[in-house]
Amino acid sequence: MTILAETPTAAPSATEGAVLYAEVQQFYARQMQLLDLNRPQEWAATFTEDASFDVPTLPEPVRGRAGLVAATTRSHAQLEESGQRHRHFMGMLDVRPREDGTVHVRSYAIVYASTIGQDSRVHRVCVCEDVLVRGAGGLLVATRRVTRDDLA
Amino acid sequence: MTILAETPTAAPSATEGAVLYAEVQQFYARQMQLLDLNRPQEWAATFTEDASFDVPTLPEPVRGRAGLVAATTRSHAQLEESGQRHRHFMGMLDVRPREDGTVHVRSYAIVYASTIGQDSRVHRVCVCEDVLVRGAGGLLVATRRVTRDDLA
């Protein structure tokens, strides 16, 4: 059911835990906004160089930033062509710092779709399991695995 | 309108307030994920032994963990039978620490439903009023009162 239970859990202080929780929220807010703003290079830079990205909309997992840029550029072009906008809204972040310095996060991600000139609706309801690592500029996604509630 | 206005409000420092806010967010993320993962025992353990749980889907308020386990096990079986998945997404947490050590939280909870093989949609829009207390392992729900926006 989950990839997030393997390494021992770290035990940060209450303040360290709160600082990490806010940092993870800010990281995801920025990452998802970059995706929805169609800035694929900056979005891909929030993943590690060799990140693994496994989502149901792709036929197989993508590895590395070039693949991430290609996949999201393609998706965005299709959206534009069909007069749609997507917003990725994450929440319910279960944030688990590990002794090895990684941060495991299991969250919910709702994708909203709007048709310009028409209406807005729920597009997808997803569960997102990430392993985050710390890079020079802050957190980075090392692995992401997304499942969709409407698929078996 | 609200059960959350009776005891005097505590005045924590800015850092204490931020630590509590993050703790409450992490608590709810874990609690709702346990519910949606169908782990009724672990979910019920996030309530006090004699917790009161008043939600519109139940004919009358439930009291205590055994009742919580029974109610949620029944709900989950019905979901599975109908090929549905639910996700409970809370947010807009208005967190009010009280002088008596309790924490009053008024929040919004959206329930998303997905039919496997079909689509996803908003199922319920709710307001959740909790009184949280501090147990040995962290926060616990002592009382929960949920109202649904589609009911009078």
Added chain:
Amino acid sequence: MTILAETPTAAPSATEGAVLYAEVQQFYARQMQLLDLNRPQEWAATFTEDASFDVPTLPEPVRGRAGLVAATTRSHAQLEESGQRHRHFMGMLDVRPREDGTVHVRSYAIVYASTIGQDSRVHRVCVCEDVLVRGAGGLLVATRRVTRDDLA
């Protein structure tokens, strides 16, 4: 695309950043709940005296608290008349403290609508760009600009 890139970014410590992030979340939770609870005076008091409020549902930007009270009182009366309830659910807060002491926040705001006796659904998907300033009692919105995903 964005009004939020003009003044230099401040560099708070990790703890200061976390405290601000929690404070902004709590501020929005309270602000949106006041709106949805139809307490227009208290809601308007979360804006500066001369706040600018630019949303697609109004024919032109509103300036100042009296205008805010009038606009939201009107909206709420229309909702009541049609047997509807709205909930404003914000998230994905990209929080940027500036050197001039303001806090720029770009977020997503989902408006859910429920028809009493019937169902609940997504009403609007919006992007909200705020400039927050610090008043005597805490944060205040100085300028708000909201765009709707379903409009060109």
